[in-house]
Amino acid sequence: MGVLVDFALLAFLATTAIAVVRTTNLFAAVMLAGIYSLLTAGLFTVMDAVDVAFTEAAVGAGISTVLMLATLAFVGSRVKTPQLRITDISAKVPVRRPVFPLVVVLVTGAILIWGTGDMPAYGDPANPIHHHVAPRYLEESEHEIGVPNVVTSVLASYRGFDTFGETTVVFTAAVGVMILLSAMRRKDRFGEERWGEESVPDLFRGFAPTFWLGQDGRMRAPPSQPGEEDEGGTP
Amino acid sequence: MSTVADVLSWGFLLTGSFFVISGGIGVIRMPDLFTRLHCSGVTDTGGAGLVLVGLMFQGGLSLVTLKLLFILGFLWFSSPVSTYALARAALAGGEEPFWAEDLDLPPSARIPGFSPRPVPGEGEE
């Protein structure tokens, strides 16, 4: 009975993925991507990974959909390039027919599926992965850490370094978005709009020593000797 | 778990599933966005509500029941609001409803006591 649920979820997943690729209305594609995330969350729940399912549902079906809709409000919801079928022999529009990428994808997929034949059975207790550190975490977590949720204890305590790196990665994503999206539209200190120029203060205020900032808000080279004084100016 | 609670929970679960399935069929078969919204609203409120009540019976009287009650309250509160927001956004975006006189119904199929609303313009979807 559980196999039936797995099968249904995976079939829906494949259908939604194909629908996302084939639809020409970007709004529908965004909604289908949200459905894809919800189905993946369902799959994770069926696999007994409720923490991961929770995160996937919140991020994929929630935040990601909202951000893509915000982008659509700016971009418009029609696909601009014509979608040609693979069997369009006489195309009046000179668009490349994607035969070679399709062959590459099919061959790679076939090799990967053939490679899964060598993998051990799903959930088999004799798998090597269940004999490395997992037994120690599961057995020792109760009296070493005392937190009932083993996922939290592994995430925050046993693998605390990894979570630290994850948090830093999330922070770097925000910094990347700030740099990418704020370079398009800048207001300098006098309120004028400058396009395409990055001025440092708004991004790095608080991170860079401010005595290296010139009068017009651009960074200048730090003095080569400590005693050398330099008035602010353009670099 | 007693037989009565079992039977009740199964009854609620099956009724809720029927509402969900009929809502899903309606979303595909209905001609217009607004009628489809009505069907998805049935799925959200009636279907999910009955399924949750059935699950409450399955869980017995415990903290799970209270949590499911909160989920039910939140669902019944937010789902009609989101349906309303969607319908209003569609109207503001220029989506025309599907009027009854767009269908070529024979006189025998007309609803007694109902006369189609006269439209100023085309009135097609």
Place this chain on the structure above:
Amino acid sequence: MSDQIILRVATKIIVPTILLYALYVQFHGDYGPGGGFQAGVIFSAAFILYALVFGLRRTHRVLPTWVVRGCASAGVLLYGGVGLASMVMGGAFLDYGVLAHDPKHGQHYGILLVELGVMITVFGVMVTIFYFFAARGREDL
């Protein structure tokens, strides 16, 4: 959309519920599914809902950009700070056992603070990215 009384009233009732639920997920991550990442995302979803219904300008008044950016970095600092604090107390980096009188209590404190740091960072990052995405094409924000 703020002239819609239904949406306004519903948002005013739903947003505190979402915030409370996010805190519940955060602090019950020890006992059930949850933790910092989920809580941060749900917490930011409340503010995004507020922005969708009441407009981006009012949301900027409620939650200014500098607060959100500060949150994004404050969470990482909190996490690193816990590690440094455990070094100051005599253990290794991120060794929670030395944070309290008892290793188990130390683990509890450490996990609590660390997950709080994760939640603050994820909240700040999500709202920052939303602010940037929603302000594209608008000259006034």
